[in-house]
Structure formats: structure tokens, C-alpha cells
Amino acid sequence: MVMGDQFDYAAAEDTELVARARDDQAAFGELYERYVRTVYNYIYYRTGNHHDAEDLTARVFQRALVHIETYVERGVPFKAWLYRIAHNLVANWHRDRNRRKIIPLDEFVAAGLRTEAPEASTEAMQERERLLQAISRLPDDRQQLIILKFVEKLSNQEIGEIMDRSEGAIKSLYHRTLAALRDELTEQPEPSRSRSLRD
Amino acid sequence: MLSSNQSTDLPPENRALEHLLATHAEALRRQSAVQPDDFEFLFEEYGLTEAESVEAKSLLRIAHRLNTLVPVAPSDAFVRRLKNDLTGRRESALILRWRRLPGFYRLAARIGGMTITAGLLLLAGRRLIEIFTFRQRRHNDKAADELTLNTAA
Numbered sequence: 001m002v003m004g005d006q007f008d009y010a011a012a013e014d015t016e017l018v019a020r021a022r023d024d025q026a027a028f029g030e031l032y033e034r035y036v037r038t039v040y041n042y043i044y045y046r047t048g049n050h051h052d053a054e055d056l057t058a059r060v061f062q063r064a065l066v067h068i069e070t071y072v073e074r075g076v077p078f079k080a081w082l083y084r085i086a087h088n089l090v091a092n093w094h095r096d097r098n099r100r101k102i103i104p105l106d107e108f109v110a111a112g113l114r115t116e117a118p119e120a121s122t123e124a125m126q127e128r129e130r131l132l133q134a135i136s137r138l139p140d141d142r143q144q145l146i147i148l149k150f151v152e153k154l155s156n157q158e159i160g161e162i163m164d165r166s167e168g169a170i171k172s173l174y175h176r177t178l179a180a181l182r183d184e185l186t187e188q189p190e191p192s193r194s195r196s197l198r199d
Numbered sequence: 200m201l202s203s204n205q206s207t208d209l210p211p212e213n214r215a216l217e218h219l220l221a222t223h224a225e226a227l228r229r230q231s232a233v234q235p236d237d238f239e240f241l242f243e244e245y246g247l248t249e250a251e252s253v254e255a256k257s258l259l260r261i262a263h264r265l266n267t268l269v270p271v272a273p274s275d276a277f278v279r280r281l282k283n284d285l286t287g288r289r290e291s292a293l294i295l296r297w298r299r300l301p302g303f304y305r306l307a308a309r310i311g312g313m314t315i316t317a318g319l320l321l322l323a324g325r326r327l328i329e330i331f332t333f334r335q336r337r338h339n340d341k342a343a344d345e346l347t348l349n350t351a352a
Contacts (some may be wrong), residue, residue: 025286026286028285029286032285033283036278040272041270041271045268053271053273061281068286127264131267149224149265150265151269153228154215172222175213175217175220178258178261180259181261182261185261
């Protein structure tokens, strides 16, 4: 979309920006602004800390910048392509470190509970910690599905494009994921109630 | 409405449960989902058996718990810094990359640079000495020749 002699980056479609991004840094900058937060969010949930999330997010966009000409030929939506790069980098990160990060209680957990009474906040935080720990023990593809569906609020069609699966396969995976998560939560011991709740 | 289920190898009752779970998830996404207390009419609508209803109830409760997850945002400083690194001027990007290198990498780079510089200086110095020595010798030879001529005369 062109306004006079100036190209309107904010109003342009992803495909337009990708085509310009090979020679136009501003076009890539617009794509970056659109997706840096979603990519970061996904990686944060998969790694559990800001430092690694920043490092891997930077690598996602550096890789995208280097390979953007290759991307154009393949025809996958740009957002889905970024998620695939992120997923692969996170998988390599886990493999290199041979560990699964337990997502720590962080300010984003507490932030949602500040308005509640302290006793309720403690119990809610414990419940959320159990949930996050159970998620972190799931296989990579199930973790990815949960993050894309419940944090990023993506549809099954969008998730299917990212994970390179049909919508029906995503529905089946979703069913199995919920069942696996239920089993994980059932196996976890319940957190002990605080003294203030017993009194 | 839901798109057709492409998992055709599943028995019909599993597909009904999958349809229910998918519809419920979509409603959660649009913030219009049925609350746990109202699940029963959903099970009737999808024709689930009692056993399937029990299964569905536990899974739907899990979905509601998952719906409490919230996005985590990066810091504005990080977003700005990375954007400058990706799209900024080349020299500033190099400086930023240098600054972000681990300390021992920068130390190794400095030592390597100093070694190369010292080697180049040695080579250059040797050449200068050779040139100076050559000129000095030529000057001495010329002076000696003049002395010999004067003596002969």
C-alpha cells in the first residue's frame, strides 16, 4: 500500500513486507515489531526465564533475516515460519542442555493475583505453579499446542499451519494433551495449605 | 460450525468428544465458553454416554485451568536493542555485537589482535632496518670511494 511517495509499512500485508524485506530494512523492522512479542512469549514459556528467551528470540529474528529469501519461495505464512524457527531453536536448546526448565513463578503470575486476598493469592499461585510444572513435563509438541492455543489464543487452523498438521490432527492432539495433562496433575501431590487457610 | 474431523480412523464416540473439546476451546478463545457448572447440557447436545461425560468433564476443567495462562511480554529495552541490531547502521550493529560477546572471547580477540599487530610491526621494522642499513652502507661506500680518489690524486 502506497501513500503518495511513501510506502505505508504499518498497513502492508506480511507478504508485501516480506517481498520488500530483502532490500528494505524498514520492511523487516515492521515484521519484527508485529511478531517479536508473540515469539518471545512462546519461547519464554518453553524456556522458563527471560535471559534465554531474549537470546533465543534474537536468534529467531537473526535467522529469519538471513533466510528470508528462502522463506518467500516456500509459501508458509510468515508468522508460522517464525514459530517453526522458534520451535526448532527451543528444541535444540533443550537437547543441548538435556533438561526441561520448570517455569518459575514470576511477576506475570503474581501480576494477575495482586487484587486478591493474600491467602487466596498464595493458593492460586501454588495451583498455577503446579499447572506450569505439569505442562513442562509434557512432550514438546503438546507444550507447543498449549502455548499456541491458550496463551497466544490461536485457532486450530493457525496452529495447524505452524505445526504443519491438519485441523483434525490438531483436535486429536488437543484431546490427548488434555488427557496427559490431567494425568500429570493427578500424579502431582497437592500443595499443602498454608496455616492461615486452616485457621 | 466446526470443520470436518480429518481423524477418520477414530471411533464415532471419540470424534464426538473431540468435537466437543474443540468447540469448547474455540469458545474459550472468544471468551464465550460454558462454565464448568453448565457442562451437562453440552454432553446431552453432543450425545455423550455417561462414561464419556465423566471423561469430558475432567478434560474441560483442565481446559478452564489452562485458560488462566497469560502472555509474558519482553522488556521495551530488549525490543528496541534487538531492532537496532537487526535494522540499524552496520557500524553500530558491530559495536553492539562486540559488547555482547563473553569476556573471554573479547580477551582472546584482543590478544590475537595484539599478536598480529606485533608481528606486522616486526616485519615492517625489519624492512625499515634493511633499508636504513642499505642506505648507510651505500653512503659509506660513496665516502670511501671519494677518499680513495682524493688519495690517488
